[in-house]
Amino acid sequence: MRVFRLMIILALALGLSGCGSSKFRSYNGPKVTQVQVHKADRKLYLFHHDKLLKTYDVALGFAPQGHKQFEGDGKTPEGLYYISHRNPDSNYHLSLRVSYPNEADVAFAKAAGKKPGGDIFIHGAPNGPVSQRDWTLGCVAVTDREIETIYAMVTPGTPIYILP
Numbered sequence: 001m002r003v004f005r006l007m008i009i010l011a012l013a014l015g016l017s018g019c020g021s022s023k024f025r026s027y028n029g030p031k032v033t034q035v036q037v038h039k040a041d042r043k044l045y046l047f048h049h050d051k052l053l054k055t056y057d058v059a060l061g062f063a064p065q066g067h068k069q070f071e072g073d074g075k076t077p078e079g080l081y082y083i084s085h086r087n088p089d090s091n092y093h094l095s096l097r098v099s100y101p102n103e104a105d106v107a108f109a110k111a112a113g114k115k116p117g118g119d120i121f122i123h124g125a126p127n128g129p130v131s132q133r134d135w136t137l138g139c140v141a142v143t144d145r146e147i148e149t150i151y152a153m154v155t156p157g158t159p160i161y162i163l164p
Contacts, residue, residue, distance in 0.1 A: 059141040060134045064076055069112075074137060083154055093125060097119075121139045
């Protein structure tokens, strides 16, 4: 009888262990046709055409004013870019890559004898505490829970307008 009870308890425990939450969510609502980041307001907006679907507070690069020009300047880019791909193995929970730098960004940096930088993402939190409001190297950051939703909603190829 004790062995039978132990087996039932073990089976229940194993069954419940599979019920943990996953960072990968599903979304079956209206297609996100545009992402907007308003740097001055620290907001990210997801749109289906002209209909606002979701709004999020964001953190930006550690020197957020102005357009990103060079590697290491701590600025978040400004302008029209695209979501180029999803990164399920991000150091920041999940992430969506922004297509910065574009040809104009590369040409500007090259003319100044510098690198434009890259690896700009919308991502979750780092593996550790965040001690300031704008802390990224130029990315757009949200909470882990929020990036899970954004990651499910936004597909590669979606335009992202990053505004001052």
